[in-house]
Amino acid sequence: MNWYQALTMILPEIIMLAMACVLLMLQAFLPERRKGLIHVLALVTLALVAILTMRPYLVGSPVWPESILHGAFVRDRAGDLMKVFVEIVAFLALVYGKQYFRVWQQKAEDFYILLILSVFGMMVMISAANLLTLYLGLETLALASYAAVAMFRKIGLSVEAAVKYFVMGAVASGMLLYGMSLLYGATGSLQLSEIRTAVAALPAHDPLLLLALVFLLVGLAFKLGAVPFHMWLPDVYEGAPAAVMSFVASAPKIAGFAILYRVLVDGLAPISSQWQGIVGLLALLSMGLGNVVAIAQTNVKRMLAYSTISHVGFLLLGMLSGSVGYTASLFYALTYALMSVGAFGLLMLLTARGQEAETLDDLKGLNQRAPWLALMMAFLMASMAGVPPFVGFFSKLYVLQAAVEAGQIWLAIAAVLFAVMGAYYYLRVIKVMYFDTSENEQPVLLPLDAQAAITLSGTAQLFLGVFAGPLMSLCVWAMN
Amino acid sequence: MNNWPLLSLLIWLPMVGGMVVMFLREERQALARWVSLLVTLVVFLLSLQLWLGFDNQSSAMQFVEQAQWVPAIHARYHLGIDGIALPLILMTTLVMVLVVLAGWHVSQRIEQFMAAFLLLEGFMIGVFCALDALLFYVFFEGMLIPMFLIIGIWGGPNRVYATLKFFLYTFFGSVFMLIGLIYLYLKTGSWALADWYAQPLSLNEQIWLFLGFLLAFAVKIPMWPVHTWLPDAHVEAPTAGSVVLAAVMLKIGGFGFIRFSLPVTPDASQELAWLMIALSLVAVVYVGLVALVQADMKKxxxxxxxxxxGFVTLGLFVLLGALADPARQDAIKLAMDGAVVQMISHGFVSAAMFLGVGVLYDRMHTRMIKDYGGVAQVMPWFTLFAVFFAMANSGLPGTSGFVGEFMVILASFQAGFWLAFLAATTLILGAAYTLWMVKRVMFGEIHNPEVKKLEDIGSREAAMLTVLAVLVLAIGVWPEPLLDMMNISVTHLIELAARSKLG
Known part of the structure; x- marks a missing residue:
């Protein structure tokens, strides 16, 4: 393995980082009327990087080395699949964002740059082969997200949300870092593959190892927003601008799965019996609390926050049961990111001048004002609720199947019960759009790119559901 | 034409048609109506083609189509019909034509209205055709969203409550079935029903699975005590919605028992037959009494x-305990035949009853019995139909309502006199509540001035009711074609239900 080969392997990350810097410069020196270029360049970068990530598979079937750059970085099929989805979701968020910032008359360029930076952070996270890389990627993502949440500092609850997000995120990072250091103490390595060998040699009840595990899990649960470490999440979702949330709520779930997978499976698989119980409890609590509390919300952003918590629960459910389960969780993360960006995207598109669309009232009678948007939102909600034939059903099915296979039938039954409760609040969104009438008769006028993006988000739910085969097979292929 | 994928056409034609109609502009109301009518008519004609090509003498699945669907979890796109699914499909396609006619004068968002019904039709036919359990589940649940919208958008004043209740009840019931399906998939490594029929299962497993299926199908059919969503949904649904709900969607519950409970968990079915019989009798007797005191016609x-x-579930389960007894094989056959005939007959009769209420509601905008009286004086033709269907609903010999109930009651005697006696009370109760309603609505003095202004039915309404009347009468006096169609399949079902899976 020479340097040249290694560099070609991390070319997508290099381009991403370079472009973030270039865009930063352009933002500083471009005249105001040319700033539109930044949006276009950001989109081009994402598309280009996605194509570059996929390229080796299109021209052949590459065989990746165990790790490169002295064990800091790993490139594998699962990682590449996740990266491509992160880029797709970021792309959609950018398209939605443009319209939103125009309506708010806020400068959007900072958001584009922060988004590119956080995508870079996620790519590093996804490809981390050692704890240090993992942490670096995570913090790049986190810092970019804190800043993005605080962007509307003069409007609404943005600053409060950002401070909460930052403080809780810092606590979580601290926990994670402490867990990592303990793990290093117990195993003598930061390299995940070496940690795995060392952990296998240790007794399963090694106190230092268990302590490290607990800190790691708490840190990860904080980052993902799993109950009981979820308190920050609803406030942040409510306070942050929808454009930022559409991104922060979606793509990082994919990266979150990646970090779970890297740490728990790549690193700590030998003591899986130790962490499975904790993860199972986190899953159960998240599904339960998320779905029950979401029912009481009238603010759609807050409702989506609790819905996210419940989806995290489902994602964790898949982590309980070996390779089928990991594949199921991957499928869940990918499809959930698509749903989430679509749902927030729609809220953004409905945002009228200076007035964020965020309560159920804002969606009232949408079917009269914009039947197509209402239909797309109905698709997204039905998909989140897990109603067939939408893709959300298949992701739930896959995770449940993994849980049953692992002998966790009662957990699976609890999960479906919570899913039924969850159906209620998703249906309520459909209800206000279709059954209620709105005083606001204004038709919703949208630019073509926003319409295309929402159409893509909505119809993808149906299309990926009716033809669930390819994406699911892709996940199986990636995880093998 | 026999090489065409007929079943796929039947499923996808209405779905595609529905999407096309949905995209029509709001102003093109007439076009939306005519396109929908055309689609349902074509689907109906195609389903007749199914009948022509069907081989009565084979118990195997026919018109089978197979394709990959989700290879990662071994789910296949696998369709096929037997002699039980065929009459249900024919009924569905016919009823859907009438449904489009029933919704002809809906003014609000007619393109969405028609689209929802066409999508619903595709899902319903899909349920009857699916031989892959996951596919079945997807179609089964897929029906919920269109129906949710139909009740919620075009329903009565309390529609939001009714439609949420409908959705959540059904969804709640079916998720337990989903767990059961997943369990069976992991056990057999396949979603194919044929594999599940062959899979040995311990009694304990079977009982849990049976209960899972029971929750889903009992809510759908619906059985006492999980029936409470139905009166609400019916009352609030628009006429066309009530017709589909009563005529087709309830049958899907019964069909589920036939496709899943009996053949997949035969031993548990026998073990728990007492429960099913008890619940069925409660439905027949107690719910019959409840019907007697209703003030609202739709309710x-x-x-x-x-x-x-209740007769459908009674017929399916009443003699399961006697499966091993060679002397009672004929009675078992009779009971099961009766159950299926009852499903078909009730499809037509209930469709007609709801259409009849719709006729009155369109004119008077009330469903309360007390607001009517003396309708016969101003609407003689309508009264003719109404009385006829009331007779069918009470099970008068010569109508289809009689055939199924009589077969089930006759078979029930083999299970015990009192059981049959309780079942037979329906002949009295049914006559009592139906005819009493007809008497109060149709006959007597006119005390409401609004009734005086009523106009008799027009050609559209007359056509709908005539079609149903002819069918009800035809099945009533000459049920042979229907019985021939399903004969071998019912025998096969009994064989499956009789074969113990414990070993």
Missing amino acids: LIAYSSISHM
């Missing part, structure tokens, strides 16, 4: 539907 017919569907 009355809704309760009557529950009571009639």
Whole structure:
């Protein structure tokens, strides 16, 4: 393995980082009327990087080395699949964002740059082969997200949300870092593959190892927003601008799965019996609390926050049961990111001048004002609720199947019960759009790119559901 | 034409048609109506083609189509019909034509209205054709969203409550079935029903699975005590919605018992037959009594539907305990035949009853019995139909309502006199609540001035009711074609239900 080969392997990350810097410069020196270029360049970068990530598979079937750059970085099929989805979701968020910032008359360029930076952070996270890389990627993502949440500092609850997000995120990072250091103490390595060998040699009840595990899990649960470490999440979702949330709520779930997978499976698989119980409890609590509390919300952003918590629960459910389960969780993360960006995207598109669309009232009678948007939102909600034939059903099915296979039938039954409760609040969104009438008769006028993006988000739910085969097979292929 | 994928056409044609209609502009109301009518008519004609090509002498699945669907979890796109699914499909396609006619004058968002019904039609036919359990589940649940919208958008004043209740009840029931399906998939490594029929299962497993299926199908059919969503849904649904709900969607519950409970968990079915019989009798007797006191016509017919569907479950389970007894094989066959005939008959009769209420509601905008009286004086033709269908609903010999109930009651005697006696009370109760309603609505003095202004039915309404009347009469006097169609399949079902899976 020479340097040249290694560099070609991390070319997508290099381009991403370079472009973030270039865009930063352009933002500083471009005249105001040319700033539109930044949006276009950001989109081009994402598309280009996605194509570059996929390229080796299109021209052949590459065989990746165990790790490169002295064990800091790993490139594998699962990682590449996740990266491509992160880029797709970021792309959609950018398209939605443009319209939103125009309506708010806020400068959007900072958001584009922060988004590119956080995508870079996620790519590093996804490809981390050692704890240090993992942490670096995570913090790049986190810092970019804190800043993005605080962007509307003069409007609404943005600053409060950002401070909460930052403080809780810092606590979580601290926990994670402490867990990592303990793990290093117990195993003598930061390299995940070496940690795995060392952990296998240790007794399963090694106190230092268990302590490290607990800190790691708490840190990860904080980052993902799993109950009981979820308190920050609803406030942040409510306070942050929808454009930022559409991104922060979606793509990082994919990266979150990646970090779970890297740490728990790549690193700590030998003591899986130790962490499975904790993860199972986190899953159960998240599904339960998320779905029950979401029912009481009238603010759609807050409702989506609790819905996210419940989806995290489902994602964790898949982590309980070996390779089928990991594949199921991957499928869940990918499809959930698509749903989430679509749902927030729609809220953004409905945002009228200076007035964020965020309560159920804002969606009232949408079917009269914009039947197509209402239909797309109905698709997204039905998909989140897990109603067939939408893709959300298949992701739930896959995770449940993994849980049953692992002998966790009662957990699976609890999960479906919570899913039924969850159906209620998703249906309520459909209800206000279709059954209620709105005083606001204004038709919703949208630019073509926003319409295309929402159409893509909505119809993808149906299309990926009716033809669930390819994406699911892709996940199986990636995880093998 | 036999090489065409007929079943796929039947499923996808209405779905594609529905999407096309949905995209029509709001102003093109007439076009939306005519396109929908055309689609349902074509689907109906295609389903007749199914009948022509069907081989009565084979118990195997026919018109089978197979394709990959989700290879990662071994789910296949696998369709096929037997002699039980065929009459249900024919009924569905016919009823859907009438449904489009029934919704002809809906003014609000007609393109969405028609689209929802066409999508619903595709899903319903899909349920009857699916031989892959996951596919079945997807179609089964897929029906929920269109129906949710139909009740919620075009329903009565309390529609939001009714439609949420409908959705959540059904969804709640079916998720437990989903767990059961996943369990069976992991056990057999396949979603194919044929593999599940062959899979040995311990009694304990079977009982849990049976209960899972029971929750889903009992809510759908619906059985007492999980029936309470139905009266609400019926009352609030628009006429066309009530017709589909009563005529087709309830049958899907019964069909589920036939496709899943009996053949997949035969031993548990026998073990728990007492429970099913008890619940069925409660439905027949108690819900029949409840129907008697209803003041709202739609509610009355809704309760009557529950009571009639009690005969379906009664027929399916009443003699399961006697499967091993060679002397009673004929009675078992009779009971099962009766259950299926009852499903078909109730499909037509209940459709007609709801259409009839719709006729009155369109004119008077009330469903309360007390607001009517003396309708016969101003609407003689309508009264003719109404009385005829009331007779059918009460099970008068010569109508289809009689055939199924009589077969089930006759077979029940083999299971015990009192059981049959209780079942037979329906002949009295059914006559009591239906005819009493007809008497109060149609006859007597006119005390409401609004009634005086009523106009008799027009050609569109007359056509709908005539078609149904002819069918009800035809099945009533000459049920042979229907019985021939399903004969071998019912025998096969009994064989499956009789074969113990414990070993």
